[in-house]
Amino acid sequence: MSTRRAGPRPRPDLSLYLVTDTVLCGDRGVPAVVAEAVAAGVTCVQLRDKTLDDDSLVALGRELRQVLAGTGVPLLVDDRVHLVEPIGADGVHIGQTDMDPVEARRILGEGALIGLSTHSVGQVRAASALPVGTVDYLGMGPVWATATKAGHAPPIGPDGLAAMRAESWLPAVAIGSVKAHSLAALAGSGVDGVAVVSALCAADDPAAATRELRAALARAGIGRTASAGGASGKASPHRVPSVLSIAGSDPSGGAGIQADLKAFSALGAHGCAVLTALTAQSTQGVTGIHPVPAAFVREQVETLLADVRLDAVKVGMLGSAEVARKVAALVRDRVDCPVVLDPVMVSTAGSRLLATDAVEAVCALAPEVDLVTPNGPEAAVMLGAAEATTLAEQREQAVALAERLGTRVLLKGGHLAGAESVDVLAEEGRLRELRAPRVDTRNTHGTGCTLSSAIAAEHAHHSDWGVAVGRAKHYLTRALQEADGLDIGAGPGPVHHFHPWW
Ligand SMILES: Nc1ncnc2c1ncn2[C@@H]1O[C@H](COP(=O)(O)OP(=O)(O)O)[C@@H](O)[C@H]1O
Numbered sequence: 001m002s003t004r005r006a007g008p009r010p011r012p013d014l015s016l017y018l019v020t021d022t023v024l025c026g027d028r029g030v031p032a033v034v035a036e037a038v039a040a041g042v043t044c045v046q047l048r049d050k051t052l053d054d055d056s057l058v059a060l061g062r063e064l065r066q067v068l069a070g071t072g073v074p075l076l077v078d079d080r081v082h083l084v085e086p087i088g089a090d091g092v093h094i095g096q097t098d099m100d101p102v103e104a105r106r107i108l109g110e111g112a113l114i115g116l117s118t119h120s121v122g123q124v125r126a127a128s129a130l131p132v133g134t135v136d137y138l139g140m141g142p143v144w145a146t147a148t149k150a151g152h153a154p155p156i157g158p159d160g161l162a163a164m165r166a167e168s169w170l171p172a173v174a175i176g177s178v179k180a181h182s183l184a185a186l187a188g189s190g191v192d193g194v195a196v197v198s199a200l201c202a203a204d205d206p207a208a209a210t211r212e213l214r215a216a217l218a219r220a221g222i223g224r225t226a227s228a229g230g231a232s233g234k235a236s237p238h239r240v241p242s243v244l245s246i247a248g249s250d251p252s253g254g255a256g257i258q259a260d261l262k263a264f265s266a267l268g269a270h271g272c273a274v275l276t277a278l279t280a281q282s283t284q285g286v287t288g289i290h291p292v293p294a295a296f297v298r299e300q301v302e303t304l305l306a307d308v309r310l311d312a313v314k315v316g317m318l319g320s321a322e323v324a325r326k327v328a329a330l331v332r333d334r335v336d337c338p339v340v341l342d343p344v345m346v347s348t349a350g351s352r353l354l355a356t357d358a359v360e361a362v363c364a365l366a367p368e369v370d371l372v373t374p375n376g377p378e379a380a381v382m383l384g385a386a387e388a389t390t391l392a393e394q395r396e397q398a399v400a401l402a403e404r405l406g407t408r409v410l411l412k413g414g415h416l417a418g419a420e421s422v423d424v425l426a427e428e429g430r431l432r433e434l435r436a437p438r439v440d441t442r443n444t445h446g447t448g449c450t451l452s453s454a455i456a457a458e459h460a461h462h463s464d465w466g467v468a469v470g471r472a473k474h475y476l477t478r479a480l481q482e483a484d485g486l487d488i489g490a491g492p493g494p495v496h497h498f499h500p501w502w
Pocket residue numbers: 348374375376412413414415421422423436437438439440441444446447448449451473476477480
């Protein structure tokens with residue numbers, strides 16, 4: 001598909017999502033209406049026509065591709081998975097009664113966007129429990145009763161929308177008779193955008209109607225429109241975020257600072273690095289640790305902060321109690337961006353990376369950060385409990401640890417058995433699960449480092465923990481699936497950080 005780029009598929013800007021209606025567009029024709037609306041600030045287009053035959057829909061879709069060429073606005077096809085390829089569309093939007101999303105992903109591959117309609121909290125839960133990377137966003141609605149979908153699911157209203165939105169870490173777009181004048185009612189619902197049909201397709205002046213919708217979105221604080229170009233119709237210039245890793249060195253390049261910088265780079269962030277320790281390490285284990293004096297860790301951070309504006313920080317191996325206390329003080333007093341803490345204690349190959357007397361200092365740092373990402377053994381140490389052996393125990397420990405630390409906890413499930421590797425995100429008493437197929441590979445060196453760094457980089461882009469964790473987990477799963485293509489060293493080797501490119 002010619003519109004696809006290398007690299008992880010982009011997260012679509014759902015702020016103002018136009019669903020076409022051939023009848024409402026009338027004599028002007030769908031392409032002309034879409035062209036006007038996109039020029040005025042529509043960010044995503046779905047070609048929807050339930051009545052046209054395949055050939056006519058392909059012809060119309062190809063026209064829309066021409067209209068959208070060079071705009072960066074993705075084109076999705078409603079329902080008909082088999083027409084994505086012939087149209088050269090970016091993906092598909094499917095309903096609850098259309099093709100199973102897992103099957104659609106299998107057919108379309110990793111490069112396509114897939115959206116899924118949901119009409120209830122139960123459907124949102126089910127969609128969120130699909131393997132990460134199956135669907136890219138959820139449509140939620142109908143918010144209000146609509147003529148275009150008469151006879152379908154009953155309206156959920158703004159409160160129902162907010163309840164559904166709270167259930168998922170996936171991006172969400174509200175649909176169902178959304179108009180500029182009713183948008184204020186969706187402020188605070190947490191959706192990433194709104195989808196409209198008649199508000200644009202039936203408008204006398206689609207460009208003016210688009211501008212009016214964008215202004216209303218900005219007022220309601222919805223979508224990237226709100227913070228980017230406001231009602232001007234122009235997005236602000238893209239700024240590459242800077243993300244810092246404070247961690248130890250792994251000469252084998254699979255974990256530690258080396259893995260962190262690779263993950264940042266793969267996910268489009270500029271990587272900065274402050275070293276806390278050198279390790280003599282290979283895929284087979286650690287033979288020595290040479291700690292950096294705590295005062296020099298501080299000097300590295302202070303010097304950097306005086307110059308570089310950071311968008312996120314990831315903290316990994318700290319090694320000693322002294323360094324952990326120093327980093328805690330820096331995080332508390334000097335860092336003003338989101339911080340992810342991977343409380344590294346033992347390497348995948350079984351070597352100790354944190355002094356026993358430093359556990360307390362790491363636990364003291366944890367409440368200062370925005371997200372803590374322990375593996376099973378680390379969570380057990382932090383709780384003073386036995387390691388979880390089932391998903392049910394993993395859930396309980398995630399909630400208990402989040403409560404004890406007063407912050408978000410992602411309790412990773414790499415050390416448990418099962419067909420899926422499930423991570424559990426506990427946040428303010430709420431639990432979300434991120435599921436991925438367990439990859440049959442010995443190359444799992446640095447999975448924790450990679451995941452926490454990917455979360456920091458994704459948060460720098462999207463400012464949403466649920467979305468960041470979901471996207472990072474998907475990136476890591478793909479990196480694990482491609483890891484055997486690298487196969488470095490005789491022990492557990494690194495994951496493939498640059499799988500989308502090589
Ligand atoms: N074989 C695997 N297949 C798929 N995901 C895995 C596998 N092993 C680990 N993971 C994932 O890698 C991440 C790191 O998990 P884990 O191994 O528990 O932490 P750590 O690397 O810190 O020990 C988690 O998202 C986990 O679900």
